[in-house]
Amino acid sequence: MSTPLIDIRNISVGFTGKSGETLPVLRNIDLRVGEGESIGIVGESGSGKSTLALAAMGYLKRGLRLLNGAVAFQGQDMFAQSRRELEHIRGGELALIPQNSGQSLTPTLRIGAQLIEALRLHSDVPDAKHTAKAVELLGQVRLPDPDAIMTRFPHELSGGQQQRVAIAMALAGEPHALLLDEPTTGLDVTTQAHILELLRDIARARGMAMVYVSHDLGAIARVCDHVVVMYAGEVVLQGTTRQVLTAPVHPYARGLLASIPKLSDPRLPVALDGTPPAPGGAGAGCAFVDRCALAQDRCRSARPELTPQPGGEAVRCFFPEQADQISLAGTGAEPAKVAAADEPALRLEDLSISYSQPGVFDKILRRETARVMTVDGIEITVEKGETLGLVGESGSGKSTILKAVAGLLPPAGGQISVSGGAPLAREVEYRSADHLRKVQLIFQNPDDSLNPRHTIAEILEQPLKLYFGLGGDALYQRSAEILERVRLGAHYLDRLPSQLSGGEKQRVAIARAFAAEPELVLCDEVTSALDVSVQAAVLDLLNDLKATQGTTYVFVSHDLAVVRALSDRVAVLYQGRLCEIGPSASVYATPSHPYTEVLLDAVLEPDPDTAPTLSADDVVEMSPPARGCPFQRRCPRKIGAICDTDTPPWQQGKDGHAIRCHHAVAELSRLQGVQTKEQVS
Amino acid sequence: MNVTTAPQQNTRLNRILTVLRDVVSRPSGAIGLSLVVFHVVLALVSPLIVPYDYKAMNSAMMLTGPETAHWLGTDHLGRDVFTRVLLGGREALLVTGIATPIAVSWGGFVGIFFGLIGGRVDEVLMRVVDAFLSLPWILKMLVLIVTFGTGIEVLIPTLAFFYGIPVIRIARAATHDVVARDFVAASRARGHGRMTIIQRELLPNVLDTLMVEGAMRWSWMLLAFSSLSFLGFGVSPPTPDWGLMIADARGFMSFAPWGVLGPVIALSSLIIGINLTADALAKALGIDRAQKAPV
Incomplete structure (x- = not known):
């Protein structure tokens, strides 16, 4: 290979811990990206993948510092450049496309003004031609009616359109390389597919190199030639996309791949148990040793080096030839089946919901206004012990329906009944204690659904006190029992949510819902804030709870594969x-x-x-x-x-x-x- | 990043101790807190340590300068200024010490309650609060005092009432940030009542803001109390009070500045101490006042 475009040599990045010790976030990373190459960086959250991508720009987040090594872009040492030179390179020859472009666009400036600014700073285009060039760029990212888009403000565009504008801005300086930090996370499937095709085409047409950071192996498979798998700040596997995604030789990569639910496989994915070590927490041995199914004595005492393999890939493992003992296909459980009962667990009859309220004047004048229903004409019956998956893009009303069933959003019309009983009151305040207990809701993000000031014991005691009037020893016993059921020990009771990992927090949220002994559990995107390996464990837990408790689920997700893995029946919603x-x-x-x-x-x-x-x-x-x-x-x-x-x-x-x-x-x-x-x- | 191994103690006491340690470890917190503690202790023990009787007049030595017998000289009635400075904060600390918690409690509760229910009722109430805040405080307070008379039994409820109103705004704003979060929705969906939601879910998350706000309100209330005394509507003579002392001595300031200087230093050191402590507390709790719009 000639001089690589981006040359990362043996870099380590770390921060200073509370007691003054240095905690590494990246450890001895070597990475080269040639002209026109596209490299994917994958790993769980906290694996250092974003830090690595930003380090390629010579940028470190506040508090982080370079411990050793060097990063060169086109032969220039990025950490030795002056601020002025960095300004020239960044955004010009090396452009970044961040995860949430809606937040990186200036809300008070029109799209045209922002694009022209990028052109002025980073291109040789003469001033007179800036507008024409900006329109041309918007056309290249396949935005319909670029002239109209130029005069819009960022909030007038959808998430996908904002992402396209961000791509257009990145292209303004005719960059040699693009750094993409989870550019499609948070977008709908169809939008994501369109954006990825666009990136792929543009990179090929211009011969741009791409460094694509993502936890989504599906996206990586589509746009990258090479893949780097990171774990606890180290590269554990490096190879071509085909090598890494079809026959990975590192146990972690295999576990990660197996934990992804696939459309082609209706079974539950296999969970990769455990959590990665905290920065500085990896011992003398392999960082992955505690979660590795193939770990041997040598793995605990010595740290494996990144070793080239006969096939051309490089792997950080002592026993890569044994990796194929870990199955990729997924030996995960079949979705649990529960014997059907006579009465349906949930019946929605002609449910309609509207966010618009009649105005004050309409109320005074008793005027009937034609309301556009956000959700309309929903007829669904869910049998007892069945899991119904609700899928659709954002704005399809799937979460809105769950909120209506939970009583948080009064419906405009129709009826909701649970277990064949009388219809539920529209608002939660008017529901009977029995109805309240029977329907429980689990939210998307446990950081938001668990009160940060309450210990786990205080979180669990709320339903137990409210519905069962438990107190004293009985309360403690029951809380510990419920935690056990979600595979957490009783010692978690004293902790605060901030002292738990994302997966553990979601387990606590699940435990809180199941503490009520519900008949119907509403799951609102419960795994979308979690890493794939954690997601698999949570899905497995939900499936287990269904088998033992006979619970009925309504499972909302935008991820079709996740829904497939858990659901007996699926309902598709649009608008x-x-x-x-x-x-x-x-x-x-x-x-x-x-x-x-x-x-x-x-x-x-x-x-x-x-x-x-x-x-x-x-x-x-x-x-x-x-x-x-x-x-x-x-x-x-x-x-x-x-x-x-x-x-x-x-x-x-x-x-x-x-x-x-x-x-x-x-x-x-x-x-x-x-x-x-x-x-x- | 997010792995915990050793189980931690999460008792309320532990959290208070951690925050306190953080406050003291900051220079502003250490200086501020020692000033506040010094003043509070002084207010408690001053009757036992003062060198003279604060009422004892001496027509033979009026407005004498500082000397060994009278460290801060004497006032126009020949009373020892040092004695009166030592005693002068007692009334102010007593009144504001009772009025501040009352102000923060009622203002905080109303603010949280309206932040929770939201909607039109909340909007209307906030406009009333705005209208109220647009009037100068001293005018409102003087009207009440003139109507009901001076004395602790009037001053405490008056100060507590007026200083609770701005707390409503702060508490409501802090509540709005919390109400939108899913744990409040979860509590509603479980069927908890409004009072339980306020007490269990909202209050613990708003308490930090209220504590810092309370500390700031305390210092403003002290200033207000001293101003009232200065205007003759607070403490009645011959009880020593800093505001009153400043008012009395201000006519002789050109040739007897020590009579003003003593109470001014005492009052400002207490207020600076409270402000520094509030600042350090805000930083220790992670609420940076500099980033929030002043109300």
Whole structure:
């Protein structure tokens, strides 16, 4: 290889701990990125992957310092550059695309002004041509109507559009390399697929190098040639994307891969137990030794070096040849089955929810206003012991429905009943103690759903005191028992949430919900704030609890593979309207609603051989259309005027599978079957 | 990053001790807290250690300068200034020491309550508070005092009432940050009542802000009390009080400055001490006042 573009040599980065010791965040990392190469950096949160990417720019977060080594970009030592020179390189020849572009764009400046500023600072384009060039850049990132976008403010754009603007800004300086820090995390599947295709095309067309940091192996598989797997601040495996994703030779990489739920595999993924060591917490041996299934005595006493393998990859393990003992396919459990009872656990009848409230004047004048329902006409019955998955993009109303069931958001119409009983009161304040106990909600982010001032004991005692009136020893016993059930020891009772890891916090949140002995547990994106390996453990726990407690779940997620792993039945929502409902096997197979088809096609698998199919625009609609099919504006299989004017009928398939479309089921099978053949040829 | 191995003690006492240690370890906290402690101790023991009777007048030696018998000289009635400075903070500390906790409690509760219920009721109440705050405080207070008379039994409720109103704003703003979080929604969904939510979920998260706010209110209240005394609406003579002493001695300031200097230094050292402590407390608790808009 000639002189690499980015040359990271033996760098270590650390910070000073409370008692004055140096705690390393990155340990002796070597990484070279050549012209036009794209390298993916993967690892769990805290593995140092973002720190490494930023160090490539010569930037360290406050408190961190370079312990040893050097970073060179185009032969220049990045840590020895003056501020002026760094300003020239950063954003010009080496551009960063951050995770949340909405936050990195200036909210008070129009998109055009921000792009022109980037051009002025980082390009040779003469001033007179800045506007034309900015429009051209917006066109290159495939934003519709670039002239209009130039005059918009960042908040007027959707998340995907903001990300495109960030890419356009990064391209302004004609960079040689792009650093991408989780650029698609937090975006919808379809948007993510579109952005990744765009990045891939642009990088290829311009011969740009990319350093792509992500925890999402599916995204990495799509855009990267090489992959670096990081663990506890070290590179543990390095190789081509195919080597790392199809036959990794490091036990950690195999565990990570196995813990990802896959659309093609309806089983639960295998959890990778344990947590990585804290900075400075790795002992004399291999950092991964405590979580490794193949650990031997030598692994505890000596630290393995990054060793080149015959296949060309480099691995930090003493026994890479044994790695294939860890299965990738996932020996995870089948979703638990619970015998059905006579009464459904949850019945939603013609549920509609609106966020808009009638105005003061309308109230005074007793005027009836036409309200646009955020969620409308939801008819769902969930049998006892069944898990219903609710999927859809952001804004599809899936969390809104959960909030209505939990009583946090009063519905505008329709009825909610639990266990065949009387309908629940609209607002939680008017519900009976029995109804309250039966329905429990688990939130997305445990950092937000656990009071930071309460110890775990205080968190768990709330439902126990409220519903069962427990106190004293009985309360303590019961709390310890419940913690045991979520696989945490009684010694956690004295701790505060801030002293727990993300996965442990979510277990406490689950424990709190199950302390009420509920019949229906509503899970709102419960794994999306967690690392994949932790996610697998949480899914496994939920599945276990269902088997032992006979609980019914309504499981909301934007991740189709996660939903597939846990659900018996799946309902697909678009713009607050049901599109498709049925047994998960039927929903995930053809024929399906055109929207489900678009979603499934956009899913990225951690497999370099699969490519997503982009069949519909990734426009984000702000409100549902007043008439006709909610999906009319994006539908790739639109028939014509009938879709705009008439609400589509339910087309019945097998085993209670129903699709709401003007196309008959047979017609959909034909259309979707034909497309598959086209792809093959 | 987020791995804990050794189980920690999380008792309330431990947290208080940790915060206290942090306050004392900062220069501003160490200086501030020692000033406050010095003044409080002095107020408690001063009657036992003063060299003279604070009422004893001596027409033979009026407005004498500092000397060995009278360290800060004498005032226009021949009373020992040093004695009166030592005793002059007792009344102020007593009144504000009782009024501050009352102000923070009622203002804090109302603020949290309206922050929780939100909506139109909250909006209307806040406009009332705004209107109230737009009037000069001294005017409102003088009206009440003139109506009900002076004396501790009027001053304490008056100060507690007026100084609780700005606390409403602070408590409400702090509550708004907490109310939006999921643990409050979780508590509602479980079926807890409003009072339980306030007590269990909101108060522990707003308490830090209220403590710092309370410390700041204390110093402002001291200043207000001294101002009232200065204007003749606070402590009545011959009880020694810094504000009153400044008012009395101000006519002779050109040739007997020690009569003003003594009470001024005493009062400002106490207020500076409280402010420094409040600052250090805010930093120790992680609430940086510099980053928040002043109210």
